[in-house]
Amino acid sequence: GGGVGLEEGGGKEPGLGEPKPVSNPSPRLFTWDEIWFRTAQGDPHREKWLVIDRKVCDVSQFIRRHPGGSRIINSHIGQDATDAFVAFHMDKRLVRKFFNSLLIGELAPDQPSSEPSKNKLLIEDFREVRAAVEKMGLLKPNTFFFFLLLFHILILDTAAWLTLLYLGTSLAPFILSIMLLTISQASWLQHDLGHLSVFKKSEWNHFLHKFVMCHLIGASAKWWTLLHSQHHAKPNCFSKDPDIDVHPFLFALGKKLAVEVSKSVKDYACLHRIPAVVSWCQEAARCPSYKGFSLSSLWQDLAWMLTFYIRFLLIYGSLLEVKSLLAFYLLFRMMESTWFVWVSQMNHIPMDIDYDNNLDWVSTQLHATCNVNQSLFNDWFTGHLNFQIEHHLFPTMPRHNYWKVAPLVKSLCAKHGLKYQCKPLLTAFADILQ
Incomplete structure (x- = not known):
């Protein structure tokens, strides 16, 4: 882990590159409305989801083990964290082994990569x-x-x-x-x-x-x-x-x-x-x-x-x-x-x-x-x-x-x-x- 995150590396694409596919051949598809609803601020039972490169991640368990601290992840719950992820991590190959276990689905094809707003x-x-x-x-x-x-x-x-x-x-x-x-x-x-x-x-x-x-x-x-x-x-x-x-x-x-x-x-x-x-x-x-x-x-x-x-x-x-x-x-x-x-x-x-x-x-x-x-x-x-x-x-x-x-x-x-x-x-x- 590191400084302001884990690590970050090069690559033309701004996200995770090409992580291993989710084991489920038909990943669950989400809309931004559903993500916002499930992660609503003020709800004590809200989910801890965020989006990175169109991949929806559940960080509920990982958040306490994050080397960069829990609050930095909490600040992006329910949001597209792609650019923040890239800014703070140097070697995405290292992060990938954590990332794959967090995937619960991805954005539906008709959904924009970043939030509509x-x-x-x-x-x-x-x-x-x-x-x-x-x-x-x-x-x-x-x-x-x-x-x-x-x-x-x-x-x-x-x-x-x-x-x-x-x-x-x-x-x-x-x-x-x-x-x-x-x-x-x-x-x-x-x-x-x-x-x-x-x-x-x-x-x-x-x-x-x-x-x-x-x-x-x-x-x-x-x-x-x-x-x-x-x-x-x-x-x-x-x-x-x-x-x-x-x-x-x-x-x-x-x-x-x-x-x-x-x-x-x-x-x-x-x-x-x-x-x-x-x-x-x-x-x-x-x-x-x-x-x-x-x-x-x-x-x-x-x-x-x-x-x-x-x-x-x-x-x-x-x-x-x-x-x-x-x-x-x-x-x-x-x-x-x-x-x-x-x-x-x-x-x-x-x-x-x-x-x-x-x-x-x-x-x-x-x-x-x-x-x-x-x-x-x-x-x-x-x-x-x-x-x-x-x-x-x-x-x-x-x-x-x-x-x-x-x-x-x-x-x-x-x-x-x-x-x-x-x-x-x-x-x-x-x-x-x-």
């Missing part, structure tokens, strides 16, 4: 773009690029310690050491690894992800991966995107979210007057939500994280007093978290926040994301997340290829009248405050 032409054109992207090799990582990033992180991590060792622990070297740790940008590399975009083999991505996220940063790779995959599946959707569901009663950002939260409390007028507050609070607090998976699945991460705190205490504890050590850790963590979350949320918080309207994959991502202008500084400062639109459309694409696919995405948006929003960096920050 969706833009059929847009879906077809995006799949052609996807095929072109795979043919151009834009999903293949440049491993040397990412090893340079890891080397950069390790050098700055070492330099931060040497600064205190040789220059002392006065205010100037104290601040300089914190700055060196902050600009190492380990958070950006763990993001790449969590998306399986560094190595061709998912196992290598997982191993190095634990090293970077758990050992170098001191946070849980498993927690981050599961929550972040849910965010990518349905960005800015109430009850489906954990980025807007964490602590909603304390931090209700934007007009729509504040109104929705206020509907569930008695004192509507009081809550509605609460002003929007900083968007980085949930990450800076490092308060993970474990909803959707058991703590027992995190034991490896906890062991890896322990190595971070042991290393931190041994290296910095020998140079700093207890109060200074605590201040050093909190200041470094605050600066790192603030930087990461402001960059990641400037592409989302100002965009549309609503319930899941079951849009096609392209429209879902474009309504919830925007870009920041490209420049050498912006690329470095944001870890290439200034190309948030391309990142969301192709979540396993290595970041050094975002700029190459951007012209294809712009052309697709222009053809179908979709807004491709790109803004200056400072404007993006100002939009968060607004």
Whole structure:
């Protein structure tokens, strides 16, 4: 299993290719009306079906064993999940052995491949773009690029310690050491690894992800991966995107979210007057939500994280007093978290926040994301997340290829009248405050 799903691979067709036929020579045929009726939201006895490449799958039992978490599948129940499936999985041959046991039938011949409410032409054109992207090799990582990033992180991590060792622990070297740790940008590399975009083999991505996220940063790779995959599946959707569901009663950002939260409390007028507050609070607090998976699945991460705190205490504890050590850790963590979350949320918080309207994959991502202008500084400062639109459309694409696919995405948006929003960096920050 992996990062934001299991794995994903090439191939001209956007779905599963040619899986083994269902053992029943006459598969059961379904209509979209029947699928919608049987999977109706709010029905405690509803079926857990979804559609991939015209194949109807019952994931009721598999959903708890899904390596990418149960919520990411739950967010597509009753819907066509073909493009989401392709976006999150790298090797469909690996997935096929699970897939065959889930098949219960297929769409009737008179039924459209995608749901009638969706833009059929847009879906077809995006799949052609996807095929072109795979043919151009834009999903293949440049491993040397990412090893340079890891080397950069390790050098700055070492330099931060040497600064205190040789220059002392006065205010100037104290601040300089914190700055060196902050600009190492380990958070950006763990993001790449969590998306399986560094190595061709998912196992290598997982191993190095634990090293970077758990050992170098001191946070849980498993927690981050599961929550972040849910965010990518349905960005800015109430009850489906954990980025807007964490602590909603304390931090209700934007007009729509504040109104929705206020509907569930008695004192509507009081809550509605609460002003929007900083968007980085949930990450800076490092308060993970474990909803959707058991703590027992995190034991490896906890062991890896322990190595971070042991290393931190041994290296910095020998140079700093207890109060200074605590201040050093909190200041470094605050600066790192603030930087990461402001960059990641400037592409989302100002965009549309609503319930899941079951849009096609392209429209879902474009309504919830925007870009920041490209420049050498912006690329470095944001870890290439200034190309948030391309990142969301192709979540396993290595970041050094975002700029190459951007012209294809712009052309697709222009053809179908979709807004491709790109803004200056400072404007993006100002939009968060607004």
